[in-house]
Amino acid sequence: MPDQLNIVAISGSLRTKSFNTSLLRAMQSMAGESMAMDIATLKGIPVYDGDDEEATGVPQIVTELAEKIRAADGVIIATPEYNFSIPGGLKNATDWISRVKNQPFGNKPVGVVGAAAGPLGTGRSQYQLRQNLVGLSALTMSKPEVFVGSAHTKFADDGSLTDEETGKFLKIWLEAFEAWVRRGF
Numbered sequence: 001m002p003d004q005l006n007i008v009a010i011s012g013s014l015r016t017k018s019f020n021t022s023l024l025r026a027m028q029s030m031a032g033e034s035m036a037m038d039i040a041t042l043k044g045i046p047v048y049d050g051d052d053e054e055a056t057g058v059p060q061i062v063t064e065l066a067e068k069i070r071a072a073d074g075v076i077i078a079t080p081e082y083n084f085s086i087p088g089g090l091k092n093a094t095d096w097i098s099r100v101k102n103q104p105f106g107n108k109p110v111g112v113v114g115a116a117a118g119p120l121g122t123g124r125s126q127y128q129l130r131q132n133l134v135g136l137s138a139l140t141m142s143k144p145e146v147f148v149g150s151a152h153t154k155f156a157d158d159g160s161l162t163d164e165e166t167g168k169f170l171k172i173w174l175e176a177f178e179a180w181v182r183r184g185f
């Protein structure tokens with residue numbers, strides 16, 4: 001295991017002012033020397049179509065993300081919640097990634113987090129994402145969990161985290177996640 005872990009962080013939101021991307025940025029700035037975090041976007045990934053796959057293979061934008069995941073020591077996914085579920089774009093991305101040879105998520109330590117305007121902080125979509133990750137053979141950390149509810153009251157307009165308690169908890173979560181990754185499955 002390297003001194004500095006290579007972590008890929010995926011935001012399930014495409015929005016410029018996304019709370020989930022802001023959450024990952026807050027984690028990135030807190031992570032310290034022992035974890036380098038690269039925030040990846042899902043923007044531009046086409047809707048999965050088996051005919052397109054047969055004709056031209058897995059799109060380059062997907063293979064690039066898949067190779068980042070494969071090369072990473074661990075992955076963090078911040079998911080929004082849309083209608084009590086995972087956003088279509090995030091589910092679509094995991095479906096495409098599952099079509100890449102030698103499953104990039106296989107035995108990969110993964111942490112699931114999320115932020116929402118509602119009070120439950122994406123609990124419902126996180127549990128659906130966890131189920132999805134079982135299908136991808138990922139090793140998702142069970143606890144602690146991060147449910148950032150009422151996110152509009154916890155981030156400033158520029159995306160910076162303003163809520164002190166959330167910041168303290170994110171530090172605890174990051175320590176647990178680092179230990180999870182360093183178990184070296």
Ligand SMILES: Cc1cc2nc3c(=O)[nH]c(=O)nc-3n(C[C@H](O)[C@H](O)[C@H](O)COP(=O)(O)O)c2cc1C
Nearest residue numbers: 013015018019020021080081082083084116117118
């Ligand atoms: C189509 C749609 C469905 C939504 N459904 C939920 C929901 O079920 N639960 C919830 O807490 N928030 C819901 N929201 C509000 C989101 O929490 C809010 O838009 C949040 O900002 C999305 O995450 P983001 O800031 O990372 O883009 C929904 C938003 C959209 C656009």
